[in-house]
Amino acid sequence: MPELPEVESARQVVEAGGLHREIADVDDNDTYECRPHQPGDLRKALVGRSLTAAHRQGKSMWCDTSGDGPALGIHLGMSGRIVITSAEGERVVGGDYEGTPKMPRVQKDEWYRFTLTFADGGTLRLLDKRRLGRVRLDPDLSALGPDAEHVEREEFRERVGRGTAPLKARLLDQSIVAGIGNLLADEVLWRAHLDPRRPAGELRTSELDELRRQLRAGIRHAVKHGGVHTGEVIPHRKSGEHCPRCGAPMVRATVGGRTTWWCSKEQGAA
Numbered sequence: 001m002p003e004l005p006e007v008e009s010a011r012q013v014v015e016a017g018g019l020h021r022e023i024a025d026v027d028d029n030d031t032y033e034c035r036p037h038q039p040g041d042l043r044k045a046l047v048g049r050s051l052t053a054a055h056r057q058g059k060s061m062w063c064d065t066s067g068d069g070p071a072l073g074i075h076l077g078m079s080g081r082i083v084i085t086s087a088e089g090e091r092v093v094g095g096d097y098e099g100t101p102k103m104p105r106v107q108k109d110e111w112y113r114f115t116l117t118f119a120d121g122g123t124l125r126l127l128d129k130r131r132l133g134r135v136r137l138d139p140d141l142s143a144l145g146p147d148a149e150h151v152e153r154e155e156f157r158e159r160v161g162r163g164t165a166p167l168k169a170r171l172l173d174q175s176i177v178a179g180i181g182n183l184l185a186d187e188v189l190w191r192a193h194l195d196p197r198r199p200a201g202e203l204r205t206s207e208l209d210e211l212r213r214q215l216r217a218g219i220r221h222a223v224k225h226g227g228v229h230t231g232e233v234i235p236h237r238k239s240g241e242h243c244p245r246c247g248a249p250m251v252r253a254t255v256g257g258r259t260t261w262w263c264s265k266e267q268g269a270a
Helices: 004-017 041-046 153-160 167-172 182-191 205-225
Strands: 023-027 051-057 060-065 072-075 081-085 091-095 112-118 123-127 134-137 250-255 258-263
Touching: 004 051, 004 060, 004 081, 004 091, 004 205, 023 041, 041 134, 153 167, 153 205, 167 182, 167 258, 182 205, 182 258
Parallel strands: none
Antiparallel strands: 023 112, 051 060, 060 072, 072 134, 081 091, 081 123, 112 123, 250 258
16 A cells, blocks of 8 residues: 555645635545445535645544534555646646556546545545545544654654564554555665564664664655655565665565565675
8 A cells, every 4th residue: 555655745735735625515425435434424524614634644644624524534545646636727646656557647537436526626536546545534543553754762662672573564563653564664674774574672772763763764765756666675676686785685575474575685694
């Protein structure tokens, strides 16, 4: 699914172009994407209101609405994007990047699963080819840990640096720290020279602090450059590739239930 940087790009698009515009209509007829709500439930709750703020915690995004309105939660699923048009028809997009098999540049109208139509004629739409996103009112975020971009040093040490689970599995647990997906985890562990298989509880305080620094740096890089696929090691996550830093062979295995790549020299023996 889109990881924290992609969701942050979608949040920024909503913040820049979707706030303080009166909602005139809502298409909430996709009963799978809008479950457990029935068609018309979101329309009834949102028409006449406006979005007033856009928030994110990990991979989850939600918007406040005017008056005493509910929060509008929008989850991008595996490859969702937020598409906003202005009153003049200008289009801005945030979320999963275009031009891949997941999200080709040519898009079908039926891939738009949810739409807010504003009184000025513009729209906010959820484009979700794979139909794995979710739109709901007042989403429950209580199971999420602190956001990976903003978690404080002491809390990061306490949450990540304990237990016998492999370090990568610990990072992928959204109840520990929210927002880290498979690609971002590999990028950050490579940046920090850490073996993804190492038990999390064995890390020294200095290693945890460096991991947090590299996590924040990796997120900033991905947000600035267009997504986690722009990470330095990501293009080398395939057979026959070598570490872009030292030239040693890259290694592949399953860690924490996910396909994982790391440098055979700098991140531990194969």
